[in-house]
Amino acid sequence: MEITILPDECISLIISLTSPRDASRLSLVCSLFPSAVNSDVVWRKFLPHDYHQILSNSALASSMDSLSKKQLYFHISHHPVLVDNGNMSFATDKENGKKCYMISSRRLSIVWGGTPTYWLWKSLSAESRIKIKFKSKGL
Template sequence: MGNSQSDQVLAETDRKAKAESSQSQSQPQAIKPTAQVQPQKEAARTPRHEKQIVPPGDYKAILKEADTPLNKKNLSMKNMYDHHYSGIFLNQMKEKFWVEKSSSKKCFMLFARGLSITWADTPEYWHWKSVQEATPRDEIIEVAELLNVCWLGVHGKYEISRLSPETNYGVVFVIMQKDPAYGWDVPVNIRLILPDGTKRESRENLMERPGGDG
């Protein structure tokens, strides 16, 4: 990724609080469209798996980053589209790319290894573990399990040039919480920095979010 501010979107979350033990797992940051584009109707005799995906402009460049190269000669049309819809891992399992069925728009997910996590390599604070992703292919991904920190800092940035043009995107942090998990009653600061430097900030109590105990 380049370092030009004009080509990047930055998302970060942090918390200023005393040390509190928590058993939360830092999972991916997903970037996907929030606006839907209705595809044109297909001919009635066209099989579902042969519906044409409109390839993005940098489609071939994205596939070059795939961890497992796709051999089109050995894949049927249906299997090729299934890969596009279910996702392709990029850059040593740090990222995932897929095409949204309803809009043919590009979506991306940054896994924990693709984010910058404060003290992530300190065993007293974080534990790295493998979990099974809830996808049709049941892929194994690496997540960071939070043990105990006095400062929670997770940062990520992404090149907006890789996203589909003229499309509204949402940035989502995916967090898994074990039972019991505590310390999350302290609000976290969520900050999104746009390419022009504009900041959008909010404070969230994760225990009150869907999946929390509140």
């Protein structure tokens, strides 16, 4: 059976069962694959199932629906997005689409965190994604 007789939707579904890396490579294998590989069907499977909920309160929320699923996948795997009022950043692992969170010190529950004797809150530069850092005074 020739793979070329399969409908694009079928090829997209098959490709979605691979990995993001394999899907990207498959676009080079056959002239029919690029349209299937670029399909939202493929990249929706690689995004976390709750990506919409996670990103809904981020700066990316307004443009999220205008991006293709492939563009969104690569955007959040290369550019972590601040969520939770800037207390966390969210990204996906480029290789497998798994969720990656970076939690700010403000979100952590640190013993004696509010005690200046033990801890120091320092403001960081305006260019930093995280605006404040927490430093132990090392007593």
